[in-house]
Amino acid sequence: MNAHRKQLISLAHPVYLSLLASVAAGIINTVWVSRLGGPAVAAVAVATNTENVLLGVALVFASGTTVLVAHARGARDPGALRAAVRGGGALCAVVTPVVAVGGYLLREPLARLVLGGDGRALALAVAYLGISLPGIAVFFAQNLVDGILKGAGDTRTPMRLALLANGLILGLDPLLIHAYGVRGAAASTVLCRCVALAAGLCALRRNVPLREAAAVRPAEPTGPALRRTLRTGLPMSADFTVRQGGALVLVAIVARLGVTAVAAYSIAYKVMYVATMAFYAVRQAASIHTAHTRGTGRDERGAIGRQAVIVSGAVGLAAAVLLGAFAPWIMRAFGAGGAVAHDGVLFLRCVGPYLLLMACFIALGGVFEGSGGAPLLLRVTLLGTAVQLPLAYALSGLGLPGICLALALSMAVQCTAVGLLLARARRRQEELRRSLLRVA
Secondary structure, three states, rough: OOHHHHHHHHHHHHHHHHHHHHHHHHHHHHHHHOOHHHHHHHHHHHHHHHHHHHHHHHHHHHHHHHHHHHHHOOOOOHHHHHHHHHHHHHHHHHHHHHHHHHHHHHHHHHHHHHOOOOOOHHHHHHHHHHOOOOHHHHHHHHHHHHHHHOOOOOOOHHHHHHHHHHHHHHHHHHHHHHHOOOHHHHHHHHHHHHHHHHHHEEEEEEHHHHHHOOOOOOOOOHHHHHHHHHHHHHOOOOOHHHHHHHHHHHHHHOHHHOHHHHHHHHHHHHHHHHHHHHHHHHHHHHHHHHHHHHHHOOOOOHHHHHHHHHHHHHHHHHHHHHHHHHHHHHHHHOOOOOOHHHHHHHHHHHHHHHHHHHHHHHHHHHHHOOOOOHHHHHHHHHHHHHHHHHHHHHHHOOHHHHHHHHHHHHHHHHHHHHHHHHHHHHHHHHHHHHHHHOOO
């Protein structure tokens, strides 16, 4: 097996398992809360969506730190590694109080913005957010610890921490929900994450490269290191936020087709997470591996990109085939019947080309992030979103197949743009090589 492919798979599969564990815990958490009634489910949904948005904030310091730590590790520069860790920690320390305190103070307006004047659901959402938003400090710290470990080449420990936290949540949820209702669900999540965070901090101390770096002088002061982390992580955070915003607007466009279409789309999209999380796992692996190899002084972007596309594309192709073949059984497993099941099956059988193109684009995104090209990737994402939403609106008259067509066409535009950027980078590299040869 190709060495780059082997390394990508080694880095990616623990990330994928940790993502799956989080999704599974969220689903089971919702099942337990659903016993409290519809208002409780709505309250937890508001809090969960809020956390998904705040994940974009966490990516600023978590992903930025991952890339900088991986680069320093590849360069075998413990001073730069320590500076990267300190910069990520400082940025996290600046951002966290603003989000945690500000979110807590604004918890009622935030819940009202989503739920309107529904008194019971609103009160429960405010109660849940009253615990979960201060607890976001633990969530942010967890993401930072995971980012440092991934940058140090250890994606297995973050996987184990995710399994630990979510396993504890599954055990503690029914007890605390039974005793304290919706507040118990929030408290369970925060407490179990605290345990995982403590284990993560212990893992940081045991990591050999990080322990060696702690004994040397940082390569730069904390202030410049913080700004470097911000410059590195902000485009990745913005990319995530743009995608989240685009997905939200797309739901509004699907809503024009009626409640049946929205229900079918929502179920199908959740099923697609099983595949798309694999794409993002490969993306993280490609980002870490690219940053590490560049730190060693080698430019392996082309080779890593090809292998990332092969790995992620194979997953995308398999997902497209399996979703198309088993679509009726999938919809039945979610309890969908009649028109909802029909529309869901139609969507899953039409979405294959989009999944395959998305697999390739998302995987290549990791090469851009690991090589400092995240701002360019953000422009491509903005372009794709600007194409996707008007197309989806225009083609929505064809029903869900029209939405699938819009998704595939916009992703084809993004893949083409990334291909042109990579070709331009190769030309520049070749021109530089020739000029150096002439000078020699």
